[in-house]
Amino acid sequence: MPTRDSLQLTGGMLQMGARVLLVPGFIIAIAIMLKGYADIGDGFSAGVIAALVVIVQGLAFGAEELERIAVARLAPLLGFIGLGLAYALAFVPVLFGYPILTHFPRMNEHAEHFGPLEFITPVLFDVAVFLVVYGFCVGAMMAVSRAEVRHQRLIRRARQRAGSRGGDAV
Amino acid sequence: MIALPLGILMFGALGSALLDGTRRRNGWLAAVILLAAIIATTWLGWDVYHHGTREMAVGGWDQGVGITLRVDMVGIIFAVLCQVVLLGSLIYEVVSDVGARIFPSLVLFLAVGLTGLTFTGDAFNFYVFFEISMMASYILVNYGETPRQFRAAFVFITVNLLGSVLFLIGIAGIYHTTGFLDMVRIREQMPLVQENPAILTATIIFVAFCVKLGLFPFHFWLPTVYTGTRPAVAAMLSGALANIGTYGLIRFGIDIFPRELEAASMVLIVLGSASIVYGGVQALSRHAPAEVLAYSAIGQVGYIMIALAFAGPAGLAAVILYSVLNSINKAVLFLSISLRGWVATTALAIGAFSVAGIPPVGGFFGKFVMFDLAVQNESLVLVALIFIGSLLSIVYMFQMYRRRIATPELEEDVIDGWGVQAVSLVLALSLVGIGIYPEPMLNLIQVAAESVPKGFTP
Helix, strand or coil, rough: CCCHHHHHHHHCCCCCCCCHHHHHHHHHHHHHHCCCCCCCCCCCHHHHHHHHHHEEEEEHHHHHHHHHHHHCCHHHHHHHHHHHHHHHHHHHHCCCCCCCCCCCCCCCCCCCCEEECCCCCHHHHHHHHHHHHHHHHHHCCCCCCHHHHHHHHHHHHHHHHHHHHHHCCC | HHHHHHHHHHHEEEEEEEHCCCCCHHHHHHHHHHHHHHHHHHHHHHHHHHCCEEEEEHEEEEECCCCCEEECHHHHHHHHHHHHHHHHHHHHHHHCCCCCCCHHHHHHHHHHHHHHHHHHHCCCCCCCCHHHHHHHHHHCCCCCCHHHHHCCCCCCHHHHHHHHHHHHHHHHHHHHCCCCCCCHHHHHHHHCHHHHHHHHHHHHHHHHHHHHHHHCCCCHHHHHHHHHHHHHHHHHHHHHHHHHHHHHHHHHHHHHHHHHHHCCCCHHHHHHHHHHHHHHHHHHHHHHHHHHHHHHHHHHHHHHHHHHCCCCCHHHHHHHHHHHHHHHHHHHHHCCCCECCHCCCHHHHHHHHHCCCCCCCHHHHHHHHHHHHHHHHCHHHHHCCCCHHHHHHHHHHHHHHHHHHHCCCCCCCCCCHHHHHHHHHHHHHHHHHHHCCCCCHHHHHHHHHHCCCCCCCC
């Protein structure tokens, strides 16, 4: 049976770990997304990692903490932007007579570089996937935690009302 | 042309997410977008009907290298079916006041997922669209946000995530054994794959789809979810989302794993029979109408499974016809179950008649093709089973109807209004239409059944 002290210690360690991991987690996620063009890695896995480090904040500090972190609060908006970007990349080529999801520059055409990073539309598409995955995971967790908080609040109020009615009767 | 219905739905869903869905005008806008997608899909269906399967390689890559969108008549029928059920459910909710601003957008995202998976010719892309529809439905199940819906959502998400993981493992298995994700290439390569890995992969995929379909013994989540959600959401889940299971079994079973399907035909018949009897007996013993419908849904998918076991042209036609009728039946019943008034009662009666297979309602043809299939295959046991199943469905539907009429106050949240009643009646009248003049539907289904390559004839 864990004691109150041991639970406090675990909670403290979790909170410290969560805070320490927040920024490096995002850096690793971005690195994985960019690495996808030379090695294994892509926007999907980067989005999952970024979402995980944010969700851990909620686990360690409570649902209210997520509302305070800007990147968590803005998750649905980021997901929305990602989806819009992905749709634009998929359908804009159709307007110019190309098949859906045609990427530019085309094969064997020159692409501009910034260090190892290539300026090609697949990079943008991966950024879009990253935003969608991150936005959905964090947004869904926040929606669930909000519903749970609301539910708990209702139960507490119902109990208080029942208690006060019992008190009146006495 | 293939991209048009998807484009309408994708941009429509995205734009709709910006608007406040609780305003009736925005709900109607989402309904118009869905209607436009239905028209575009029907137009594409006209083209496919006259010129055969349509293909488009995404990104301009060569066939087999990039993702291929491939549309045949089976895909068109399932896409239109899902869209129509979603449209009916969306209008029902709009007329009876939407309670969440994101609801119309989620319905459109669900339509994106369902339309996409019927349009794709790539196994992994199928999984992606499958997940898009599941993500939308995870949130939709929680619509209403009462503790009951929250509980239903938790069960639904947990079980269906398990199903999704199984499906993903199955896709990885296909890629590992064949080296392809394009369904045509996989079909060509599959006969060369050793028997054991192929059976293992086929079994994993079969279980994943049966979880979605709610077939016995993978049904345990279904009654909690169908009875816990709002009527419109239950109609979407049973009338549209459950089609992923049937369509997936056609695509992956008949199209990709015909050898394994043939080997497992007896298992399918046993599971289908168990589902019919279990669902029927459980529905008979339940009092709440929503519970009766939930168990009825488990029983009805048993027929689909038996038809799938006879996966020749007649069997495939039976699978498609039964799926179409079952989807509309369930949508009508779930939508009219919480309504008062003679219009809704008429819709409920039509839906109940259709499930029981009583003419002149469309459900009669579903039962008829099942009988015909059993007789053609000279299986007296199946004839008896289908007879018993039909008898059970007549009794439980009659019981449910009687209870619903006699004690309408049994329902906690009765919905009032002519608009909602009209929606359920229009869907119900489509069942009468199919029953009175079935030839166009049967002709379409015949063409669809002939368009799917079949690896074996039983």
